[in-house]
Every structure is written in C-alpha cells, then in structure tokens.
Amino acid sequence: MLERIRNAFERLRLGGDVDDALREIQRALILSDVNVKTVKELTERIKERIREEKKKYPGVPARDLAYKIIFEEIVNIMGGKGRPFPVVPQKILLVGLFGSGKTTTAAKLAKWFKKRGLKPLLVALDVHRPAAYHQLKQLAEKVGVDFYGEEGARDPVGIAEKALEVQTDVYIFDSAGRSALDDELMEELRRIKEVVIPDKTLLVIPADIGQVAAREAREFNERVGIDGVVITKMDGSGKAGGALTACHEAGVPVYFIGTGESPDDLEEFDAERFVGRLLGVPDLKALMERFQGKEEDLEELLKGEFDINAFYKQLKAFNEMGPLDKVLQMLGISTVPEDVIEDARKKFKKYDAIYKSMTKQERAHPEILNESRIRRIARGSGTTVEDVRAFLRDYRRAKKMFEKLRKSRGRNLERILKRMGMRP
Numbered sequence: 001m002l003e004r005i006r007n008a009f010e011r012l013r014l015g016g017d018v019d020d021a022l023r024e025i026q027r028a029l030i031l032s033d034v035n036v037k038t039v040k041e042l043t044e045r046i047k048e049r050i051r052e053e054k055k056k057y058p059g060v061p062a063r064d065l066a067y068k069i070i071f072e073e074i075v076n077i078m079g080g081k082g083r084p085f086p087v088v089p090q091k092i093l094l095v096g097l098f099g100s101g102k103t104t105t106a107a108k109l110a111k112w113f114k115k116r117g118l119k120p121l122l123v124a125l126d127v128h129r130p131a132a133y134h135q136l137k138q139l140a141e142k143v144g145v146d147f148y149g150e151e152g153a154r155d156p157v158g159i160a161e162k163a164l165e166v167q168t169d170v171y172i173f174d175s176a177g178r179s180a181l182d183d184e185l186m187e188e189l190r191r192i193k194e195v196v197i198p199d200k201t202l203l204v205i206p207a208d209i210g211q212v213a214a215r216e217a218r219e220f221n222e223r224v225g226i227d228g229v230v231i232t233k234m235d236g237s238g239k240a241g242g243a244l245t246a247c248h249e250a251g252v253p254v255y256f257i258g259t260g261e262s263p264d265d266l267e268e269f270d271a272e273r274f275v276g277r278l279l280g281v282p283d284l285k286a287l288m289e290r291f292q293g294k295e296e297d298l299e300e301l302l303k304g305e306f307d308i309n310a311f312y313k314q315l316k317a318f319n320e321m322g323p324l325d326k327v328l329q330m331l332g333i334s335t336v337p338e339d340v341i342e343d344a345r346k347k348f349k350k351y352d353a354i355y356k357s358m359t360k361q362e363r364a365h366p367e368i369l370n371e372s373r374i375r376r377i378a379r380g381s382g383t384t385v386e387d388v389r390a391f392l393r394d395y396r397r398a399k400k401m402f403e404k405l406r407k408s409r410g411r412n413l414e415r416i417l418k419r420m421g422m423r424p
C-alpha cells in the first residue's frame with residue numbers, strides 16, 4: 001500500500017492533480033485493508049479542509065496545502081501523535097492469540113528496557129506448549145536478561161507468584177495463547193492478572209490480520225482489559241494500514257510495532273513519524289530551515305572567545321534543531337540507537353540546569369571554577385559534582401574542537417554540509 005501512497009504523494013509534489021492523488025490514496029488504503037467507511041470519511045474530511053483552508057491561507061499554493069492536509073489526516077486515522085511508553089519500573093503482561101508474536105515481543109521489550117538502563121525479568125507463563133519455556137529462556141540468554149520459569153509446571157499463577165519474589169525493575173510476563181479468545185483463555189488471563197496486577201496489559205496483534213484487529217482489540221478489552229497494543233510483523237505485511245487504523249478505531253493506543261524477528265526489531269509507534277517515513281520524502285527543506293541562521297552564528301562564534309556561554313549556545317542550538325531522531329531521519333539515517341538519542345536529551349536537561357546555576361563571571365572565566373564553586377553549582381542545579389565535572393570536560397573538549405575549526409576557517413563545516421547534501 002505504502003508504495004502507492006508514496007507515489008501519489010510524489011506526483012502531487014511534482015504538480016499532479018489533487019483529486020487524482022486522493023483517488024490513488026483511497027485505493028492504496030483500501031488495498032492495505034483500511035475500512036472502506038474510514039477511507040470515505042477521510043477523503044471527505046480532506047476535501048472539506050482543503051476548501052476551508054484555501055480561504056484562510058490565500059497565499060499558500062493549493063498543492064502545498066493539500067499535501068499538508070492529506071499528511072495530517074492520514075496521521076490522524078493511524079492514531080495521531082504517539083504516546084511515549086513510560087520508562088519506569090513496572091509489570092507488563094503480554095496477551096494475545098497463538099502465534100501473534102508474544103514471546104518474541106517479550107524479548108524485544110526486555111532489550112528495549114535494558115538499553116534504557118532498567119533491569120528486566122522475563123517470566124514464562126505459557127505452560128501449555130512445552131517448547132514455550134525453552135523459547136523464552138533462550139531469548140533471555142540471547143538478549144542478556146534474567147529469566148524466570150518452571151519447566152514442566154502446570155499452573156501459571158503459581159509461577160507468576162514466585163517470579164514476583166525476584167527483585168527486578170521491569171517484570172515482563174509472557175502468557176499462553178489460544179486460537180481464539182475462548183472462556184478457558186479468558187479465565188486463565190483473569191487469574192494471572194489477579195496475582196500480577198500488571199501496570200500495563202498489552203495485546204499483541206500481528207499486522208497481517210488487518211482491520212480484524214479492531215474486533216480482537218475490542219474483545220480482549222472487554223473480556224480481559226488491555227491498556228494498549230503491540231502490532232508485530234509489520235515487515236512484509238500488506239495490511240499494516242488496516243491494523244493500525246483499526247486499533248485507533250477500537251480506542252486502544254498502539255505503543256510499539258514489531259518490524260522483524262530479531263530482538264532489536266521493535267519501535268515505539270508514532271503515527272506522525274511512521275507516515276512521514278512511509279511517504280519517504282526526506283524532508284530536506286524543513287531540515288535546511290532548521291539549519292538556517294546556524295551558519296551566520298558560526299561565523300560570529302569563530303570571531304570571539306569560546307567561553308561557557310558560547311558552549312551553551314551551541315548545545316542549545318543543537319537541541320533546538322528538534323528531536324534529534326527526527327533530524328537524523330530526515331537525513332535518511334534511521335538506525336541511530338535509541339539510547340544514544342535518549343542520552344543526548346537527558347544530558348542537555350542536566351547541562352541546561354548547570355549552566356543556569358553559574359554566575360556571569362564563571363561562564364566567562366571557567367578557569368575560576370574550584371572545588372567549592374563546583375559543589376555550589378551541583379547543589380543549585382540539582383545535579384551531582386560528577387555531572388558538573390562532566391559538563392566542564394565536554395566544554396573543554398568542545399573548546400579544543402572549536403580551536404581546530406577556527407584554524408581551518410570553517411572549511412570543516414562546509415564539508416559537513418556537503419556530506420549532508422545541503423551543498424552542491
């Protein structure tokens with residue numbers, strides 16, 4: 001489907017007719033198993049908004065307007081802006097039908113939390129399939145996380161109770177599936193929930209069931225109670241659009257998508273990012289806008305002293321270029337480890353507080369920063385002495401780089417911009 005939507009967008013960008021593009025998008029969505037009624041309503045809404053906003057923004061070319069509105073509305077039917085999954089100690093119960101990808105997802109989630117500095121425990125509650133215990137155990141070893149299971153045990157509730165005695169940050173319970181949500185499965189899940197009291201019960205659904213996902217999500221929600229969904233097998237399924245829109249219609253958020261069989265193939269779901277990438281147009285124009293003005297700043301910077309003010313200004317500019325992952329994605333680099341991005345964000349928050357706790361004199365003359373001043377700054381910014389030292393270390397490193405840059409008179413920047421495709 002995605003290929004067709006992309007083509008329709010590309011044609012629209014190159015000057016194609018809006019109605020033609022809309023028809024092509026309709027066809028693509030229906031092929032991807034999105035509900036026909038949803039598609040009809042979507043097209044009506046898009047047409048309506050184009051009519052309205054034409055009046056509001058007479059200066060904007062009709063095609064640009066259509067482009068933006070279509071993008072926003074497709075994002076909306078897929079669930080809008082994603083909600084970040086909380087990175088805190090918690091208990092997660094995975095439920096779903098047979099073969100939906102629960103066990104694989106359990107391992108992926110364990111890895112996801114591990115990367116974010118929390119200690120996960122994988123718990124095997126599928127006592128019906130003898131191979132299930134070994135499958136999860138092996139995955140736990142592969143990912144390098146703790147595992148709890150009882151080979152040959154018959155009662156998942158007893159296993160869950162024992163597992164809860166283990167000290168850990170994030171408990172991930174992998175439950176058994178059935179071919180349908182029958183009374184037996186429901187009863188088993190209900191008993192497990194009573195003991196575990198999960199913070200999040202996540203329903204695992206394979207993308208290839210398409211819009212049937214709505215019925216499954218509603219049924220599980222009514223009979224078991226779920227907080228959200230993980231859609232697996234997004235790779236190689238032509239029905240991902242149907243599954244995503246169906247979950248949105250059923251009123252349950254899609255937190256994660258699985259994009260392959262390996263423990264790394266898990267992504268937090270955000271419709272905006274998803275649709276943006278699916279349309280595949282690396283948005284270099286937006287990126288250049290973000291970069292604009294930065295060059296002049298650099299010229300300015302090269303003239304003066306590189307004190308802490310200059311350092312902070314650079315940090316801030318970089319942070320303001322927007323979510324780093326988005327910037328990188330625009331460049332077509334989508335495989336930046338998420339923990340790297342997370343770290344950069346967290347670091348900026350700390351550094352921001354540290355900078356604000358410094359006096360004017362300290363920022364201009366960092367060499368006066370002695371032990372007692374460092375202690376005061378740490379206290380004032382709610383950070384630690386180590387954090388302030390790390391800040392100063394990074395500042396000195398940046399200063400060195402800056403001095404090199406000054407010597408080469410900005411030729412480095414030119415090269416970087418060229419590599420990014422922003423210079424011929």
Ligand SMILES: Nc1nc2c(ncn2[C@@H]2O[C@H](COP(=O)(O)OP(=O)(O)O)[C@@H](O)[C@H]2O)c(=O)[nH]1
Nearest residue numbers: 098099100101102103104232233258259260261
């Ligand atoms: N291509 C692909 N395969 C997946 C994905 N998630 C799970 N699988 C495969 O689907 C099959 C069933 O997965 P499993 O985790 O055992 O399902 P469970 O019965 O719900 O525990 C396995 O062969 C997995 O490797 C995914 O995101 N993409």
Ligand SMILES: [Mg+2]
Nearest residue numbers: 102103126132
């Ligand atoms: Mg399983």
